[in-house]
Amino acid sequence: MHSYRSHTCGQLRKSNVGETVRLSGWVHRKRDHGGVLFIDLRDTYGITQIVAQGNAELERVRAESVVTIEGEVVNRAEGTVNAKMPTGEIEVAVKSVTVQSIADVIPFQVSEDDGAGEDVRLKYRYLDLRREGMHSRVRLRNNVIAAMRRRMWDEGFQEFNTPILTASSPEGARDYLVPSRLHPGKFYALPQAPQQFKQLLMMSGFDRYFQIAPCFRDEDGRADRLAEFYQLDMEMSFVQQEDIFKVMTGVIGGIFEEFADFTGEKRRIEWLPNMGYVEAMEKYGSDKPDLRNPLVICDVTNVFKRDDVTFNAFKGVIEKGGAVKAIRAPKVADKPRSFFDKLNDWARGEGAVGLGYITIDSLSLEGEGRGEGGAAPLEGKGPIAKFVPPAALAELCKAAALESGDAVFFVCDKEEKALKFAGRARDRICDDMGIREKGVFKLFWLVDFPMYELDEKTGKVDFSHNPFSEPRGGMDALNGDPLKVIANQYDCVCNGFELCSGGIRNHRPDIMERAFAIAGYSKDVLEKKFGGMLNAFRYGAPPHGGCAFGVDRIVMLLADEPNLREVYAFVMNGQYEDPMMNAPSDITEAQLKDLHLKLNLLKKVEAA
């Protein structure tokens, strides 16, 4: 017999009764009854109850110790069968025990979720990973990655590796930098994405590339953002936007279908029609709207412009070019005052003046008609209502499609800021109303991004997203108003998360020069920073495009977890420190010397 195990802890069934077996695993739980001792023995495959009588050695071991036991598989007596366990019909009667490793007292419970905080979980991540939830989520992540590889290969893509030590790129996020020993004073950068390499592979004629690619960005963290993360990165040649959508809708949709029941609840997958960037911003105030939220934003600036509307707080902003955005909240007029106060408090906490609203108590049958069955409102209530006379209220009802019993919330600011804040209010109101749809993944492609945007501070035109994207209309488009240029660029959005970003690339060096010139980058700068790729374009570049899906965000959605750290085995905390490995850490003088570096920190740090 194998010296550690003949079976796993998830394997034995009634059919094994009578066999002598050997099991190894962790002591999950101990139930000592004096004369008889039960231990739930756990490995990654499952849990088997073992039973011992008068075994002093087993009685001594603490939870999470590792033991090997040999014994006989026996039927559990009637009434002692545990229907909750796959192995619950049998147990193993211990004959001999080898203690492989005694565990110290553990800092938090492995056998249950005792609510231990993230800092202590990360410090003892290996213990945390033994726990059922983390263990299964890490397996989910591995399975998702395997499925991605399989599906991409099935579509005719090959997986490539691209360099980790590469050159700093001037745009985008901050780079993680690695000093060079052989080249004093010079630095490698870790890739923010394999963007240029995958495009170069298209220049090399490989046609279909993919990679589960590690990416590094030195920006502050968020629940859905880490310093290092993985993307399903892909690129294809001789394609248009729709070709990318077709392939990746299949691959990603397939992944969602494949793992939709991970949480035990079978969730639906819905692909909604492509949405334009402008529509997303105007209706949802976000470039990654959660379409499980039915609320939409509309513009009611004209209502507040009326002479008979006397709400000067909004009027003043409108006169300076601002706008009023409205969010209709259906059938909440009878909610207690606290419902509205809570939202108002939230808005103030977010730095807004408040969240004004009007409730529509009833609509009369007389007055101006507003279509079938509708009529002018009899009255509105709420802090702003007294500034809005009936005729204006009627226009408001029409503009925001209000019905009797509805409330409407207002955000007033400069157009862009108003939309952004209305977008967040939209989500907040939805959650307070409890109307976010459950059990569904709502996916869609967000298209028609603007190529450029105006930097508010400098007044300069800059790339709004990816500078390598193809401007729709080519050179002609670039000779017009840059702010009207649409890029062949797209995102894939799911339940309020940006899952993917991509584009059809600009493969013409002349157009690229022009595109960068508009954003204020001279030919010299372009050559210096992207010379390698630009050169490649000059030797026959195929039209190409692609995208990159955030692997971890997909896993996070499938696992129904609000935080990326819940789906990663080893991960840094919110400050990008690893409390287990003690990273980042000091280095020795010798290492510094090798790298030709001398520390002269601009900000004084206390010596350890």
Place this chain on the structure above:
RNA sequence: GCGGGUGUAGUUCAGUUGGUUAGAACGCUUCCCUGUCACGGAAGAGGUCGCGGGUUCGAGUCCCGUCACUCGCGCCA
């Protein structure tokens, strides 16, 4: 860089208006228990109330500062 929240036993938390010896649950230690499966029972150990300063007769509680964690804003082409 900025803002919100949190910080009390190994873990998760409670702690009233400032008032005597800072509590609970789980975990831990010792003991009892032959059918449990979140076993049960008895006893016990375990605290620089994040840290520093202040107010006060008296501070876990109030004030100031600081640190850590966390969520968000900025940032993330």
